[in-house]
Amino acid sequence: GAVVSQHPSWVICKSGTSVKIECRSLDFQATTMFWYRQFPKQSLMLMATSNEGSKATYEQGVEKDKFLINHASLTLSTLTVTSAHPEDSSFYICSADVGQGYEQYFGPGTRLTVT
Amino acid sequence: RKEVEQDPGPFNVPEGATVAFNCTYSNSASQSFFWYRQDCRKEPKLLMSVYSSGNEDGRFTAQLNRASQYISLLIRDSKLSDSATYLCVVNIFGDSSYKLIFGSGTRLLVRP
Numbered sequence A: 001g002a003v004v005s006q007h008p009s010w011v012i013c014k015s016g017t018s019v020k021i022e023c024r025s026l027d028f029q030a031t032t033m034f035w036y037r038q039f040p041k042q043s044l045m046l047m048a049t050s051n052e053g054s055k056a057t058y059e060q061g062v063e064k065d066k067f068l069i070n071h072a073s074l075t076l077s078t079l080t081v082t083s084a085h086p087e088d089s090s091f092y093i094c095s096a097d098v099g100q101g102y103e104q105y106f107g108p109g110t111r112l113t114v115t
Numbered sequence B: 001r002k003e004v005e006q007d008p009g010p011f012n013v014p015e016g017a018t019v020a021f022n023c024t025y026s027n028s029a030s031q032s033f034f035w036y037r038q039d040c041r042k043e044p045k046l047l048m049s050v051y052s053s054g055n056e057d058g059r060f061t062a063q064l065n066r067a068s069q070y071i072s073l074l075i076r077d078s079k080l081s082d083s084a085t086y087l088c089v090v091n092i093f094g095d096s097s098y099k100l101i102f103g104s105g106t107r108l109l110v111r112p
Helices: none
Strands: A004-007 A011-014 A019-025 A032-038 A043-049 A066-071 A076-081 A090-095 A104-106 A112-115 B004-006 B010-014 B019-025 B032-038 B044-050 B056-059 B060-065 B069-074 B084-091 B097-103 B106-111
Touching: A004 B097, A011 A019, A019 A032, A019 A090, A019 A112, A019 B019, A032 A066, A032 A076, A032 A104, A043 A066, A043 B097, A076 A090, B004 B084, B010 B019, B019 B084, B019 B106, B032 B060, B044 B056, B044 B060, B069 B084
Parallel strands: A011 A112, B010 B106
Antiparallel strands: A004 A019, A019 A076, A032 A043, A032 A090, A066 A076, A090 A104, A090 A112, B004 B019, B019 B069, B032 B044, B032 B084, B056 B060, B060 B069, B084 B097, B084 B106
């Protein structure tokens, strides 16, 4: 089955610093990857759609200058949270389109805590 | 109004029980429908796609009613391992791609 990995699985950083999260498709090529954020007891909210070789499409209300997305290859997308603040603390999950019926397979998530 | 609405639960049922979850969606242009399962502090995992004719996978049965914009999931003979949050998910098309819209989830607790 399709496997998506994320790194790191958890990170603690200080307010004002930047954090990069990697999302990799391990056994397939993913033209499109998606980045979600999930706050406690809430559902996943799509942040942006990342297409290989082009600029990401951000959802309304998501600051593109704060959440930098790079999808430089068919197996890797990165999300950088710039100048992180405590309110950015959340569970960040990526997913990849496996190209069959719009199903997405999710990475294990990255738990970010900003102190 | 939320694009995908679910009863948050929790549904607390004994082992062996049958339990049903419902979901409604607001975008009539939605194309594909799914149920995902999410365990605590883990990523969602695809449980099953939902087709217009209804589909079954072992103890799980999913139904779709496009006219009513309603999706259901039935779990028969509940196991302790079924305890999780079940997410109703709808696929809609944007300008250049599609996106999945997640419901807030229905929590299921199966007790011995």
